[in-house]
Amino acid sequence: MSFFARFARNRGALAGLIILGLIMLMAALAPILFPESPWRMVQRPFLAPFEVDGFWLGTDTMGRNVAAGLMHGAWVSLLIGLVSTAVALVIGVPLGAVAGYHGGLIDDALMRFTEFFQTIPNFALAIVLVAIMQPSVTSIVVAIALVSWPPVARLVRAEFLSLRHREYVEAARLIGQSNTTIILRQILPNTLSPIIVLASLMVATAILLESALSFLGLGDPNVMSWGYMIGAARTVIRQAWWLSFFPGLAILLTVLALNLVGEGLDDALNPRLTRKRHQESAT
Amino acid sequence: MKMPFIAALAGLSLLNSSVISAQEGNDQTPQHGGVIDTIIQPEPPGLVLGMIQNAPTRTVAGNIYEGLLRYTTDLEPTPQLAESWDVSDDGLTYTFHLRDDVTWHDGEPFTAEDVVFSADVFHRELNPSARAVLQHVETIEAADDHTVVFTLKQPFGPFLLSFEAGTFTMVPEHIYAGTDFRENEANNHPIGTGPFEFESWDRGTVIKLTRNEDYYQDDLPYLDGINWHIIPDGASRAIAYENGTVDVLPYGTVENFDIPRLTAMDNTCVSDKGHEYFSPFAMLWMNNREGPTADKRFRQAVMYAMDREFARDVLWNGMGKVPLGAFGSNARFQNESLSPYDHNPDRARELLDDMGYDGEEVTLLPLPYGETWNRWAEAVQQNLKEVGINVRTEATDVGGWNQRLGDWDFDLAFTYLYQYGDPALGISRTYLSDNIEKGSPWNNVEGYENAEVDDLFARAATAHPDSEREALYHDVQEILQEDVPVGWLLELGFPTIYRCNVKNLITSGVGVNDGFKDAWIDQ
């Protein structure tokens, strides 16, 4: 059975993929459908959805178009999710690989280091980091990445630990391949599928984290993200439900879709090992 | 582009019509009894006024401590701890006659020695805003147990405005003299002369004050106590009023966007009185030292580009005033003949063309004090972008904001300053060149230097009588209007929201800061 066929057998995953595709389409179409800045005050404030033609989702506290904000926000939220996950992988994968491959003292030292990061509550650390660097897209991405790499390192290490004594690895060692080559060429490709699954979940978590930071007022004031929209709308949630409802829904759907896709990938990539890994990666 | 919907905004400004006169209810007979539940936001760092001048400390402790004088909503001084006062003809000697029936909360009598100690020792050591006034004072002496004489070095016009409880707090000599003030045990249980005594402070939850049974004014206060609830989230604070947990929302405790909904509730009154003494004035710092903002034409362009009416109507519920220039309407000596900066994007573009603005990026720091200020920064950023100014907003928290302003690391930055009723107290500090010093966000942060302005302000502060001061201040306003050292955004109007059966709540120019003294509940 092909990869896609296995993926598509999970109907939830297929739905997730479709939702995700739509959200990406939203992000891509934003500059075409709403070429003006989403910050532009274009109509009367607090227009309810469908109250005025052309403003299907209404306007916000300052008369900005919610639909424009939502579309532009899709791009920002996805970007922050993807980039911070990529940065977390860049930190976590090498660390986990080295620890798992070498074992012994190196492993011990690196794992203590990882545990150290896990000892400080995640969200608290993220807040402190953003406060130190002062809110901007860069500082948010860095902060999210810095708090989310430990699970990657642990996962990769576990994979390496179980793979490093496999016959093909021993064989590579015998023919004199360098450690770097073995790590990159032999073992890493075999750990890719659980990493991909974990990464898809991490993108979702990163989007949630960014929205929580924005909610506390630690967002970047120059980009219209969904988290910003909810944070800004929280004070008017009683008079204008739609202002926090739509971006909230957008976050929910995106996170949901990413999770569904993650599960589908898991099923498709690791038909047998799926369950076990779920337990490890969820932490 | 002129926005087509400004007319519709008038509907949002419903507050103007529903503002109730603070004096209403005076003709009824006050009733004793009842505890008022209200909110303090944020939680104060301590309650010893004089040691701490933060707004929340002033609000709570202004009911525990008192000053020599109290001020009406027109900023006329009225008796408090001082029964009467005389000013010599040369404006150099101020004699205060104190009440002889005042006791501290611990039972000790209040005397002239307490006044001398508070002013000459305690405030000189601890209180920067009192220090600014004290530099004009030569000696402070107790003539007898109930008479205090202040002798000034030179006349100082606003001197009589400086005796408000939060600025010149009377603290007990018998408790603080000879101790390390900041380490004094009594700081955890403040002792004043005010109508309410400190009862308890459950950190993060509530501060309780109870009635001072031995208060020197018969019958006062009417209330049995005040509970100041501490609720960190703005939406929860609004709900606390809606579900009846609290009955009074002092200014600044709920987000502006909640105000129309709350004021529409039954049995709810609003007052825009009670901040005349502070007259908070929102301004836009513009760095006069470097970058495009160093050019006067750029600063004028910013003034023309901003739609300040929009900000007032949409963000501040139509409360407050768009200022004419550097002097607010509550300040004395405003020059009303100045030509105003109206919203005129075309004029702004002309000025930018004229100076040859090349699109250099300017940074904008919002004030990290809540959602309204963030929205305001977004609106200004958008206004400036419309006329072609390349603005980037840089978010900071309070610590970052302080540091950036103290280091002069900004192009444009939001702030608001108290005017304290007189230009020599609250306005000149922003423009005097000898007030340029790194490290503080409250002095001449923008770096404006103009010898003529320095001279006019200096002469006006010590001129005598007032007619002479007025002439000098009118001249200085002409210069400032042309130079635009800072952007003048809005004279803020902060509403106090309360149940209508709470009577006589706002009776002074500092509002709830000392207003519970006269308040009573119609049961």
Next chain:
Amino acid sequence: MLYARLILMRLLKAIVVLLLIIVFNFVLIQLAPGDPAAILAGEAGASDEQFLQQLRERFGLDQPLYVQLWEYVSGIATLDFGYSYRQQMPVLDLILERLPATLLLTGTAFVLSLGLGILAGAMAAKRAKRVSGSVIMAIALLFYATPLFWVALMAVVLFSVYLDWLPAYGMFTVGAELTGWAHVLDVAKHLILPATTLGLFFMAIYTRMTRAPMLDAAQQDFVKTARAKGLKSGVIQRRHILRNALLPIITLAGLQAGQMVGGAILTETVFAWPGIGRLMYEALMQRDYNLLLGIFFFSAALVILFNIVTDLVYRLADPRIKEAT
């Protein structure tokens, strides 16, 4: 004997980690712009050099950094966590005052999410082929994907504002002066919304984590054997399947118990719950270094404690494990 030695070793390790965390956090906080003196002065609306200098001297901020660090660390050795600059109280007092509230909130949320999560997961596994099972999983997924603060806001609007069933904020009714059972009941009422909000996300995770291994376990040989022996399906479920599924859940529960302090920041802010999550955020914004460090110390200590407890529980649940780490 073995346990005693193990615990001792873990505690020694914990002390080293805590020490590192103190140093790390100390340095980290110094990097943040502004200092407590400037913030206090800034809030006062007026300041001069003398004022700032006085405050910095008083806080010891005029000392070189390494001196400050040394004094802080040696203070902690004698359980002296210093003085909060802003609240003008000993840090330890402040934390001990707020900690019970957070423990009550997170503890309730923890028990709630663990109990309901496992229950829902077990039900979903048992009904894997039925609609009801899918519905449970769909709901769990929904909770999992919803922003926490959003749920909190919605819950307040629905249950406190429109329905007026539950109090919207705070830990008890101020001014009511309740005692005894009436007080307990009052706190319980205030606890429902924040604890549920905080628990939802974790509940979703536990539901998913229970269902998957239970489905797996049901396919495994020992369960088939048990079934062949004629044991009733209820007994099988309880004794064999659930027990197997429990191990990874314990691991996760331990980790999450530690993380709940961090997660409580949002919940405590929205519900005005007087706990240390909120205290931490305020301390950070006010650059109240001592207080912030103290809170970090305590929450890290809690995480480590939970890790040790997890290990012990793990061993109890599965005697086969000798050396886990």
